[in-house]
Amino acid sequence: MEADLIVCGARVITMDAGRPRAEAVAVAGGKIVAVGSDAAVLTLRGKGTRVVQAGGRTLLPGFVESHLHLGLGGSELDQLQLGGVCGFDAVAARVRAYAEGRSDPVLMAQGAGYGCLGAGKPRELLDAIIARPFAMTSPDHHTVWANTACLELCGLLHGAVMPEGHEVVMEDGLATGELREFEAFGPVIEAAGYKRMNVGIATGMEPEGAGAAERAADAVHFKRGLAHCAAHGVTSMVNMDGNLYTLQVLAEIEAAGDLTARVVVPFHMKPTMALSELERASEMDRLYRGDWLRSGFVKMFMDGVVDSRTAYMLRNYPGTQARSVPLFELEQFRDVCAEIDRRGLQIAVHAIGDGAVRQTIDGYEAAMVRNGRRDSRHRIEHIELIDKADIPRLGALGITASVQPPHPPGAMDFPFSPTMEEIIGRDRWDDAYLWRTLKEAGAPVALASDWPVTDISILRGIQAAMTRAVYEGGVDERFTLMEVLHGYTAGGAWAAKLDDVTGMLRIGMAGDLVLLDGDIEATPFAQIGQMGIALTVSAGRVTHQGAGFA
16 A cells, blocks of 8 residues: 555654554545554555655644634634724724725724723724724624614614614614624624625524525635634634535535535524424435534524623622523423434534523433433533533533633633623632533533634644633633643544544544644643644645745
8 A cells, every 4th residue: 555645753642542652644545544653654655655754743633623613714814803902092093004995895803802992882982983884893703893884884873673682782872883692783794795604603594695606705715714724733623603505615615626624514593493493404414424514413502702791690790780691591492402402413502601501501401301311412612601510410411511722811812801800700710611620520521712703723722721820719720731632633523523534643534634833742831822833634635734844
């Protein structure tokens, strides 16, 4: 046998307990055909073999990104990026410079921090920056702030009727400019020309009138997102928004030979949908069960986010008489979970507040009681706060904790205050971001970025998971290097039900590899995020090669 690709001279971490270390890996026909010493693996070198001399760099299974938004992220790469920009003058300068020469119907910015404009009504502050329709999205993508021209264009200036948990914030009969949750800012996204990229996460429905031209235009966004992922070592991903349309566009990309990562896409179940709508989820599962494109799971939202106080809590937010509300009523949610589970599908629920987490666990437990235990691998996304009584329930029920190392305030790009000090409050710090506690209580763990909510960089995420602050009064929730690597590879593959295909470097598994531009085990923890990606390989195909690496 002649290998297509051999990576040798590497510090190989396989994530395979049967052979945890090696020097070289060979790939042929998209599959791993050898893992071992340089001498043994190089016997498969032939005239057509590409041999990569790693020079002591770390070679890992390709990263599994367990929670991102591929279409949204790809479409936003061309928008104004305001991450880390703080203060009215700084924001104004960036917006005005970006607007020059652009003819967008609505100028869009991403990553605008809560409070980045300072005190005042967002609409009026934005009016003072620019008169054209303009809107900016918070990093968590659960809040949008818009100026008057944008609100008028979208028919929101005088308010709008919204479902529970979604709000056009009003004051004195006019919108303040703050739009909370997807239904509220959906008209802005539509006016900006990104409706098809947003419809899966916003409504769970299919875009109207999406013909060949529209699919081709949207394929550009997806391919841009795929290239961005490949540049960060990602070879598999769980796209946490989607619909049948998403799968159709990705299938066309695959048919053209341009799908550079494995993508799992959900059906989005909304509280307003009847149980019969789940037949759409089953149909998506029947149509897409390949190694490159899969469905097989249902995504739901139980609450919003902490910063806008829409995350559902068991206790009131500090200084308020409010704790938000769940997006699903408990009995309805139990019925939905039971029906999804009966159909043999996986469930993933966005649950940030401890109230939302408890209600999600209750729903999963009800499904197991009604249908019996199986290898369901149901999962909870985020779990930013959890009551102590609920911690052992995840492990006992086999529920995956899908958590994001960039999310804890102060760990990466999100500021520590005011989120931790004022919105969560010091008396809740020992309930916040309990990753190690959940793992030690038996919950499987998958790690992710939630891109474009945060930087997709897996290496920065690894650093954040290992170096995050220990909260006063709390325990040390940091992970070791091997724990983090597992969460981004084998653990993520298992949680996505891709563990039969990828997640470790073992003969017969997919040739999904990432070669780091250095030795991660010899790199100080605080410098891991500065490392580069030398090579990304998806099923034996090089999808990214770092600058200067040959």
